[in-house]
Amino acid sequence: MKTLAIRIRDLWVNFNHTPALEDIDLDIQEGRYVGILGPNGAGKSTLLKVILGLITPSRGEVLVFGENPRKLRHAGSLIGYLPQRPLSHPRFPVSVMDVVLMGRYGRIGLGRRPGREDYEIAKANLARLGILHLADRPIGELSGGEQQRVFIARALSMEPRLLVLDEPTIFLEPCAKDELYEIMHGIKEEMNLTVLIVSHDVGAVVQHVDDVVCLNRRVVVHEAPPIGRLALESTFGCSVEYLFHGEIPHRVVRRDV
């Protein structure tokens, strides 16, 4: 049996006594390309942040490669992350190369400068995403699509085993969206990654990923033998599904919230 990249049991997250995530059980196998779908406010980003260790669950257990994610971040970054809005300051004065090198900082450690190996890794990832020629440009002068590639190159430079992407296509044109999913697929194969991609873009996601996890505000997600969408829905009374590639067609029904 393959190892589990993510194992979640009985997860609850409350914000101000209101549940944002409720009673979640979810297993994600290593090496899968998983799309997490759901409407706005469904708790998709919250789920990612729990997996990253940024949010401590109110209840329940989250293991990433068998470890608590809050401990994992010190163990040389096994998780590469693409935040939803990575450029908080539109004119932040750093070059593309500086940004990609940030992915190396956790491994380089405090008080030390990036070495030749770090530059090589950063360059290789820029080349992989086809933007090596932009390395010396200020990050703020790039287009949205180019910036997104820079941040993916940064995530890859962490040399992760799990890559977590929060709405990577939200500001992209339709063609650029498809291209991004294809690039991610190639990278996943090449680097042997587990990829978690959050989106509310149902159509695009289901065409490209292996598995789909549907999340809806208060969510119950069950990894399951394919007992079927209807059975799950009738059991749990909400539109949560875990669809397996090939076993159930990739059609996602979203119930009104």
Next chain:
Amino acid sequence: MSELLAMGFFQRAVAAALLLSLICGALSVFVVLRRMAFIGVGISHSAFGGVALGFLLKVNPLWTGIAFSVLVAMLIELARARGRLEEDTAIGIFFAASMALGVVFLHLSRTYNVDVFGFLFGNILAIGWRQVVEILVVSVAVLAAIAVFFKELVFLSFDEEMAWVSGVPVTALRYFFLVLMAMVVIVAIYLVGIILVSALLVIPGALAGNLTRHIRAMAAVSVGAAAGSCLAGLAVSAVLDWPSGATIVLLLALGFFGSSFLRGRRFG
């Protein structure tokens, strides 16, 4: 002017001003990028409470000032981290309370002969070698800290969440940066005073941000702008017999408006 340069008090003022330009210019880059201008105001004003406590206890106001400012900075950060208070609300409350405390301390100490006005608006021409040495020690410590943690501070300013995920000790660095700010604020009070000191932490970085596109260049321009306006400010204030701290801040502000104009022309 050459007679002035030969005088001890002016030499001390120039030495102190150059050291302070270096640390204020360097720190200012991060204050601007991390949008911490208001917390600079909060820390500097709360120093008044600490300085007054020094008068009351008859100890060197430098140490009580640093202790007080660090404490207030920590409380502001703690309130923010707990999520109970918005940061700007916390700053507004803490610095007003510290200043009020300072007024009461001064009243209780009954030392009417201390130079309160000098603390509020700076009196660089009055400092002795002892103060210059204090500034030197703080400057070396602050510059060393910035050099050692430069890449982490940039990462933190750029994307704090991502820095955390990468294993950077974000919380420790946040507090550490506040301590640096408090130390710089206290020694910079000699130059421009409590009321104006936040200008030295904001304007050089903002000015440099207008003219540069890379953080290293930004730091260099920021330090240069601080040093230039300090030296020019000392000279102008000597010639016109204006208060030196206020003259320096006015020149910095003038430089900022000039840089905004240049940026507007360059970037349309």
